[in-house]
Amino acid sequence: MTHPFQELIDHLPANARSELSLAKGEFLFRQQQPAAAIFAIISGRIRLFRDLPDGSSVTLHVARSGETFAEAALFAENYHCHAQAELETKVMRLNSRPLLEAIALHKDLGLHLSQILAAQVRDMRAMLCLRDIRSADERLLAWLRMKARGEQMNVAIDRPWAGISEELGLTKEAVYRSLTRLQREGLIERADRQGRERSEVIRLMRRP
Amino acid sequence: MTHPFQELIDHLPANARSELSLAKGEFLFRQQQPAAAIFAIISGRIRLFRDLPDGSSVTLHVARSGETFAEAALFAENYHCHAQAELETKVMRLNSRPLLEAIALHKDLGLHLSQILAAQVRDMRAMLCLRDIRSADERLLAWLRMKARGEQMNVAIDRPWAGISEELGLTKEAVYRSLTRLQREGLIERADRQGRERSEVIRLMRRP
DNA sequence: CATTACCTATGATCTCGATCATATGACTCA
DNA sequence: TGAGTCATATGATCGAGATCATAGGTAATG
Numbered sequence: 001m002t003h004p005f006q007e008l009i010d011h012l013p014a015n016a017r018s019e020l021s022l023a024k025g026e027f028l029f030r031q032q033q034p035a036a037a038i039f040a041i042i043s044g045r046i047r048l049f050r051d052l053p054d055g056s057s058v059t060l061h062v063a064r065s066g067e068t069f070a071e072a073a074l075f076a077e078n079y080h081c082h083a084q085a086e087l088e089t090k091v092m093r094l095n096s097r098p099l100l101e102a103i104a105l106h107k108d109l110g111l112h113l114s115q116i117l118a119a120q121v122r123d124m125r126a127m128l129c130l131r132d133i134r135s136a137d138e139r140l141l142a143w144l145r146m147k148a149r150g151e152q153m154n155v156a157i158d159r160p161w162a163g164i165s166e167e168l169g170l171t172k173e174a175v176y177r178s179l180t181r182l183q184r185e186g187l188i189e190r191a192d193r194q195g196r197e198r199s200e201v202i203r204l205m206r207r208p
Numbered sequence: 209m210t211h212p213f214q215e216l217i218d219h220l221p222a223n224a225r226s227e228l229s230l231a232k233g234e235f236l237f238r239q240q241q242p243a244a245a246i247f248a249i250i251s252g253r254i255r256l257f258r259d260l261p262d263g264s265s266v267t268l269h270v271a272r273s274g275e276t277f278a279e280a281a282l283f284a285e286n287y288h289c290h291a292q293a294e295l296e297t298k299v300m301r302l303n304s305r306p307l308l309e310a311i312a313l314h315k316d317l318g319l320h321l322s323q324i325l326a327a328q329v330r331d332m333r334a335m336l337c338l339r340d341i342r343s344a345d346e347r348l349l350a351w352l353r354m355k356a357r358g359e360q361m362n363v364a365i366d367r368p369w370a371g372i373s374e375e376l377g378l379t380k381e382a383v384y385r386s387l388t389r390l391q392r393e394g395l396i397e398r399a400d401r402q403g404r405e406r407s408e409v410i411r412l413m414r415r416p
Numbered sequence: 417c418a419t420t421a422c423c424t425a426t427g428a429t430c431t432c433g434a435t436c437a438t439a440t441g442a443c444t445c446a
Numbered sequence: 447t448g449a450g451t452c453a454t455a456t457g458a459t460c461g462a463g464a465t466c467a468t469a470g471g472t473a474a475t476g
Contacts, residue, residue, distance in 0.1 A: 111283075121325055122280045145266045153262045381464080
């Protein structure tokens with residue numbers, strides 16, 4: 001599944017979706033425009049931000065590859081923020097009209113949409129909770145524990161640490177240092193799967 | 209509206225909901241138990257956390273007055289975490305069975321649930337975005353801008369700063385200091401509505 | 417009215433993570 | 447083969463925010 005809507009899309013008429021390409025700096029939609037669709041990012045990056053009456057603006061979200069955004073636009077008359085590509089970006093567009101019609105017709109779809117959103121809420125609450133942990137070591141450890149799968153408590157790292165650091169709200173340097181500290185204290189073990197796949201496996205050590 | 213489900217509840221049969229009281233330390237549900245309901249907090253505080261195979265545990269969320277939680281339980285066989293009261297707590301319980309039945313019957317409800325969840329996703333993304341701002345001054349300012357209503361860019365503060373600091377991921381001391389700095393720099397004005405209502409109004413000053 | 421509790425506010429100190437700099441290995445590609 | 451890029455480190459320094467301490471103001475309580 002490349003993005004959360006994948007399964008939903010399979011149950012939609014073909015006219016409900018389309019693919020768009022945006023140049024760097026191009027706007028996907030603008031604040032106040034009539035809301036007509038929701039989106040998922042195929043590649044690239046889109047910044048959502050709002051202009052305020054005093055002339056300033058606030059960033060509301062930066063959506064990256066695989067993420068969805070503007071879901072709330074399904075229920076609004078107008079977009080409440082701008083969406084601007086920070087890079088050359090490809091997005092999947094799901095038109096509100098046919099989407100709502102499909103949901104009205106086939107009630108499972110409505111529940112499925114709720115399910116997708118509920119999962120996002122759950123995951124984001126967990127990320128917010130992580131950010132409440134001040135210590136870099138503790139925060140990284142908690143993140144690893146959340147990601148760990150199976151009795152062995154292994155975590156496969158399949159992307160650069162720089163991206164993970166951002167997700168954690170830390171710099172990459174802080175994360176590298178935490179990794180070496182956690183390893184030195186015997187809380188994790190690092191296995192360089194450096195062959196072929198360039199992915200690393202972290203094993204969490206039993207010690208509460 | 210005291211909590212996000214309020215409107216939803218009005219459209220549900222009476223048997224779908226009930227109110228529970230929990231003593232401090234009491235568990236509302238436990239990991240692995242069959243998932244049978246979702247919840248909204250009336251008063252108090254509930255911590256959601258997961259036990260891991262290695263004997264450790266991670267906190268996934270701390271739900272407070274007015275918040276909902278365990279929405280994903282609607283779509284799961286079992287609860288994936290524990291829910292324990294950190295204080296004496298009252299919760300509203302919405303049973304999954306009648307809720308799902310009501311949604312199947314009356315499709316607007318399914319959309320309404322999606323709407324509630326989409327709004328939460330939107331708000332939480334904004335909070336996560338805030339946390340990416342390192343400077344206390346900038347973070348507080350961005351928060352105020354998000355909260356500001358009307359051309360006047362006023363923000364009514366109707367609860368102690370300690371709670372707001374937590375939401376911002378700062379200590380109350382850091383927030384107090386930021387407030388005085390922002391005021392000294394002319395970026396905000398503070399009006400002590402100290403009569404009766406004990407609420408304060410922050411006005412954001414025009415200056416990008 | 418005295419006591420307590422809580423919110424607001426500010427000072428002093430210190431720690432940890434941000435920042436800047438540098439190095440090394442792996443991979444790409446011209 | 448060498449230049450360029452990127453991910454992975456690690457060292458040095460600095461500052462912002464955490465932490466601890468203290469104090470005044472207001473509201474609630476008996």
